[in-house]
Amino acid sequence: MSSKLTAPRMKAKLAMTTTGVTKDVMISYDQMDEDITKELRGKLVGEGIRAWLETEDIMGGADIFARIGQAVVDSSIFLFVMSRESVQSKICQDQLALAYVSNKSILPVALLPQQELLNLMDNGMRLELAGFEWFHLSKEKLTENLKDITNQAFKLLEEIKEKENKGNAKANESPVKSRRMLNRSISRKFSSNESKLFLEDGSVYWSRSFGKSVNVGWEKFKGQIMSDFNEEFEKTFGEEDTEWLLAILHRELEIGAEEIVNKANYIDFCTIDDQIRPLWMRIQDQARESYAMREVFKMDSSVRVQAIENLGKFKSSTVIDALRDLLSDKDPNVQAVAIISLARTGANDEKTVKYVMRCLCSKDRIVREACCLSLGVMKATxxxxxxxxxxxxxxxxxxREAALAALRRIGGEKAEEAIRITTVLEKEIRHLKTS
Structure with a gap:
């Protein structure tokens, strides 16, 4: 998708409408790469793959970003044409993040050498693309490259169909207590020079670091992982994002006022689908989810509205967990959107309610107001x-008005009694003022 949208490019090139149609592939690109992207789409369509391209499949109008965001959600595969321009495009970044959050198969197509593109990406984009096989597209090997990309698209579509037939698609799974990874096939590849530290599962790491202790102080725990993974934190995230991610980890481990890390909570964090994973792998998983969610729900995101409106389509436990993570974001606008979005998912489990309630103490009045209304929707007695x-x-x-609205929505004897008592007192106070 182009980072600059102009009226002439949106005129009557409409080959088909996307309204009500689910496409196999959504193609995201920058307008500087339009010619080669059209050749790619032509190859896909020629082979019978329904491929969505903004310049071919949509007319201009005020809701263009809404249509594009919806196309990301409705497609099975998100194909990202990566160039110097597209990997730095805010719009393309938004679309990739939405594709990741909505659990799409992602097909990266590089127009430049991989390392050159990686050097241009921010932390979030690098992590979101980690684990996916990259394909290359060049004019010198155009026919060969197009064939490889088309074959991969067919392979991914077949895998998606197979999962659906087996009933394993989890885009609409109900929230569950334990965290799960987004439902995608990513196998982490460790280079030969990576130490055993990165491969040992979380339980082994705990035993080696803290022995038989079942509780460890947060500062001690944080000091240990920062000592063991200091270079990786610095290289992968940088100082500012490391602090942000540590704050998320602090909450994920359910650390209370005593600032104690409980081993059971730690093992639960490391466990995915009943398998205990390496700690560093889980930290990267956590970062990947958090970056994508933050990008999608930022106030300047071009796909934020579509993400919120489509939460029902991908309200997996992982998305709900990631929304809870956004409650610790330093931007109160992001916090407010996350609170509203959690209510939209229908999540009202004890953990979600507890996290939202913590935000009632926020200094930002929008956050407090959003909290009140969301707790009302959640029926949080x-x-x-x-x-x-x-x-x-x-x-x-x-x-104050939002808090009252929430109490009325929650209802029940306790809420009604609180409203009655306060109302009576207010009337008596007004009477004293006028008597």
Whole structure:
């Protein structure tokens, strides 16, 4: 998809409409690569693959970004044409993140050498593409490259169909207690010079680092992993993102006021589909999910609205976990969107409610207001006392109104009694003022 959208390019080139049609492949690209991208699409369509391309399949209009975002969600494969321009395009970054969050098979097609492109990418894009096989496309080997890419598209579509037939597609799975990886086939490849440290499962790492202890102080735990993986944190994430990810890890390990890491919570974090994975692999998984979710739900994201509207299509436990991770983002706008989105998923489990309730103490009034309304949607009876406190004491009228609306939506004897008592007191106070 182009990073610059102009009216002439959107005129009557409409070959087919995407309304109500699920395509096999959504192609994301930059307009500088339009000619070779059209050749690629032509090859795919010629082989019978339904391939979606913005310049061919959509007319201009105010809702162009909505249509493009919806195309990402509705397609089976997200094919990313990677060039110097596209890997630095904010719009392409948004689309890739949405594809990752919505659990699409991702097909990276590189127009330049892999390392050259990696050097141009931000941390999030590099991680989102990690584990996917790259294909190359050049004019010098155009016929051969197009054949390889088409064959891969067919292979991916066959795998998707097979999973659906076996009932293993989990895009609409119900939230469950344990975290799962996004449903994609990514096999982590370790280079020969990577130490055993990166390969040992989480339980072995704990035993080697902390012996038979079942509880370890957070500072000690953090110091250990920063000592063991310092170079990797610095090289992969940088200082600022490392601090952000450590804050997410802190919450994922369910560390309370005592600042203690419990071994059982740690093992649960390392466990995917009943298998204990290496700690560094899980940290990277966590980062990958968090980067993608943050990109999708930023206020300047071109696909944010479509992501929120389509949460019902991909509200897996992993997406819900990742939305909870965004509650610790330093941007209050991102926090508010995550809170609203959690309510949209229908998640009202104890863990989600607890995380949302923590945001009731936010200094930002939009975050507090979003919390109140979301807790109402979640029917969070455990939040009644705090909601009453906000209704009676918050200095912002919007927050007070949201707290009252939440109490009314939660309902029940406890909420109704709290509303009744406060209402009676208010009437008596007004009476005293006028008497």
């Amino acid at each position: 455990v939040a009644i006392e705090k909601l009453v406190d906000l209704w009676r004491n918050d200095i912002i009228s919007n927050v």
